[in-house]
Amino acid sequence: MSLKIIHTKNLTWHDIIKPDDADLQYMKDHFPFHPLDYEDVITPSTRPKIDEYDNYHFIILLFPYLKKDSEEIKPTEVDFFVGSDYLVTIHDGEMKTLNNLVSNAAAYDNVRNQHMQQTSGFLLFSILELLFKRSFPILDHINRSLDQAGRDIFQADFKTLKRFSTLKKNIIIYRRIMKMHKFVLSKLARSKHGYLQFQYSKNYFQNLIEYAENIWDVLSSDKETAESYEETNQSLAAHRMSDILRTLTIFSVIIFILTLFINVMLFAETTTSLAEFPGLLPLTILGMFVLTFALLWLFKRRKWL
Known part of the structure; x- marks a missing residue:
């Protein structure tokens, strides 16, 4: 009790x-x-x-x-x-x-x-x-x-x-x-x-x-x-999410264009452009990496990650 x-x-x-x-x-x-x-x-x-x-x-x-x-x-x-x-x-x-x-x-x-x-x-x-x-x-x-x-x-x-x-x-x-x-x-x-x-x-x-x-x-x-x-x-x-989506859209378009450009060069019937500009492909790939790291840095700075 x-x-x-x-x-x-x-x-x-x-x-x-x-x-x-x-x-x-x-x-x-x-x-x-x-x-x-x-x-x-x-x-x-x-x-x-x-x-x-x-x-x-x-x-x-x-x-x-x-x-x-x-x-x-x-x-x-x-x-x-x-x-x-x-x-x-x-x-x-x-x-x-x-x-x-x-x-x-x-x-x-x-x-x-x-x-x-x-x-x-x-x-x-x-x-x-x-x-x-x-x-x-x-x-x-x-x-x-x-x-x-x-x-x-x-x-x-x-x-x-x-x-x-x-x-x-x-x-x-x-x-x-x-x-x-x-x-x-x-x-x-x-x-x-x-x-x-x-x-x-x-x-x-x-x-x-x-x-x-x-x-x-x-x-x-x-x-x-x-x-x-x-x-x-x-x-x-909601406003912050809109900013994130807008930024993602911009970078997605840029990456899509770069990817498309590389694919066109890799699978083109001729390789004349690559022969004439041997540094173009590495520069393009480097640009993609730079954009990727820039995107990660931006997200980190704005505390989205």
């Missing part, structure tokens, strides 16, 4: 990382959750949701997780069961912010007093606030990547195109993650259940809604900027 239980006088926090059969059985033995909720727990979700029951709420939220090796963003899921005197969190353990909060709450009285002396709704708010705040550095990473893409926009090479593709993919995934957050948070703010109420609870949940709206607005702006950069880069790449 990967279960941690943290107690205070009026509240219990159960935190489970990657639940196995023993964890699920523990939950079934101690909580009256709906069977469909357990199916959602063991099945990865692609969108946030909130289910309201008579005596508890079941919430699924997705948050961005940045893979440092590939700099790609992926969604990571956190499930919440919120009841009158308990909170259950279920996640994959990849978010250090949540792991650290669990460890500190288990180890230090002041952390427990800060987050667990009010209702389970306040503990839920505290966790969500930390998870939203940890999302902003990932948003900053996207903005820095976007600034770098703007500086590299005139480099129509493979690395730049790959960087644009990764950036656009990250923005799309982040937007998909955040799309339903406002709906879930709005339902929490409007809930009449006592365990979700605490002093200034509506204002606190409204702050979370504003976090979600701010992130969404920035991502919308980033999406437009990334698309503009990508269109500009593709136009430059």
